[in-house]
Amino acid sequence: MAENLMLDKEQFKIGFFSPNCSGGMAVTKVPERWVNSWDNNVALAQLADDAGCDFILPIARWIGYGGATNFHGNVLETMAWSAGLLALTKKISVIATMHTAFNHPVVIAKQIATIDQISHGRAGLNIVCGWNKPEYDAMGIDMPDDHETRYAYGEEWYQLVKKLWTEEEAFDWDGKYFHAKGVYGNPKPVRGSVPIINAAGSGEGREFATRNANFLFTPAIDLERSKGEVIEIKEKAAAKGRDVDVITLTTIVCRPTQKEADDYLKYYADDNADWEAVDNLVNLQFAHAQSFPHDLLALIRDRFAAGHGGYPLVGTPEVVADGIEEIYEAGFGGVTLAFVDYVKEFPYFRDEVMPLLEKRGIRKAR
Numbered sequence: 001m002a003e004n005l006m007l008d009k010e011q012f013k014i015g016f017f018s019p020n021c022s023g024g025m026a027v028t029k030v031p032e033r034w035v036n037s038w039d040n041n042v043a044l045a046q047l048a049d050d051a052g053c054d055f056i057l058p059i060a061r062w063i064g065y066g067g068a069t070n071f072h073g074n075v076l077e078t079m080a081w082s083a084g085l086l087a088l089t090k091k092i093s094v095i096a097t098m099h100t101a102f103n104h105p106v107v108i109a110k111q112i113a114t115i116d117q118i119s120h121g122r123a124g125l126n127i128v129c130g131w132n133k134p135e136y137d138a139m140g141i142d143m144p145d146d147h148e149t150r151y152a153y154g155e156e157w158y159q160l161v162k163k164l165w166t167e168e169e170a171f172d173w174d175g176k177y178f179h180a181k182g183v184y185g186n187p188k189p190v191r192g193s194v195p196i197i198n199a200a201g202s203g204e205g206r207e208f209a210t211r212n213a214n215f216l217f218t219p220a221i222d223l224e225r226s227k228g229e230v231i232e233i234k235e236k237a238a239a240k241g242r243d244v245d246v247i248t249l250t251t252i253v254c255r256p257t258q259k260e261a262d263d264y265l266k267y268y269a270d271d272n273a274d275w276e277a278v279d280n281l282v283n284l285q286f287a288h289a290q291s292f293p294h295d296l297l298a299l300i301r302d303r304f305a306a307g308h309g310g311y312p313l314v315g316t317p318e319v320v321a322d323g324i325e326e327i328y329e330a331g332f333g334g335v336t337l338a339f340v341d342y343v344k345e346f347p348y349f350r351d352e353v354m355p356l357l358e359k360r361g362i363r364k365a366r
């Protein structure tokens with residue numbers, strides 16, 4: 001059995017978010033914007049694996065955001081993507097992102113168990129309970145208006161997955177949303193389960209995460225505010241006898257000088273932002289999700305252009321390391337990184353920022 005790096009409680013995690021999607025996290029028209037080809041994804045996964053990073057996390061997306069680039073209009077499906085990357089890497093955890101509404105739990109239980117077998121225990125599951133109305137329309141499914149219903153559906157979905165992973169005998173399931181007769185799931189994940197992430201912002205989402213997940217993946221807009229939120233989430237989890245870490249998303253522009261970093265940010269995320277796609281994305285977030293706090297959402301339009309709402313870390317290696325240290329001090333258990341061109345830009349971060357994090361005792365070397 002391989003180690004699953006997501007289970008190392010002593011490590012501040014570094015992962016990557018959204019390389020399976022066209023544009024990655026940057027809603028920009030610049031010609032060097034991320035091309036989510038399979039070959040680019042393999043190149044990134046192998047670079048990340050060799051650098052000792054902990055995980056790669058995809059976005060599950062079916063319909064793009066329009067604009068000049070149709071941001072996220074081209075997306076590698078995350079279960080197939082995970083299977084391929086797990087087969088081509090050695091240590092890193094690769095996580096599949098699954099919509100509860102679009103994927104039957106009996107199928108997902110088996111698919112996750114299968115990719116966990118492929119990787120000898122390095123798989124993970126990111127559960128997303130739905131918000132994107134155009135995708136429900138594309139699937140021909142009615143989206144429940146309220147969060148309570150979406151998360152209640154997600155809860156039953158996950159309880160059924162869990163039972164399939166733990167129950168040895170065939171069983172019947174007669175729930176509100178799922179009915180199954182004589183069902184069982186073999187093989188099982190190599191540890192009986194896999195690290196569970198829940199990506200959410202609302203109260204219902206956080207309740208779901210503290211009940212079920214190992215990690216809540218949630219935006220950090222204002223680190224002072226995040227501090228209190230992380231404490232609250234950890235306390236909520238502890239009250240349920242659980243230990244939950246909180247991870248957040250960042251946008252990295254790391255250059256030898258502050259001016260170069262600032263200039264590049266302005267070039268890709270302001271002068272050449274795909275503002276129509278940014279506005280579609282922000283408006284959809286207002287309509288059906290509370291992933292980003294609504295009182296701050298309008299203020300962070302620029303952060304959506306730069307990196308889909310990720311916390312911006314822009315500057316020299318020292319400045320970027322300082323930013324990660326602040327996130328660590330705010331209580332987060334890890335970050336995802338995103339670059340305009342992940343493969344081209346990550347090596348500079350690996351060589352210049354990761355040693356600083358190790359020197360400062362934020363992360364142990366691998």
Ligand SMILES: Cc1cc2nc3c(=O)[nH]c(=O)nc-3n(C[C@H](O)[C@H](O)[C@H](O)COP(=O)(O)O)c2cc1C
Nearest residue numbers: 059060128129130131199200201202205289290291
């Ligand atoms: C960091 C982060 C990542 C997410 N990733 C996805 C995704 O890959 N696909 C998706 O459809 N929704 C994704 N979501 C949306 C959530 O799964 C959730 O369904 C939605 O935000 C509505 O719930 P909420 O109001 O509790 O956040 C993500 C949300 C956050 C905060």
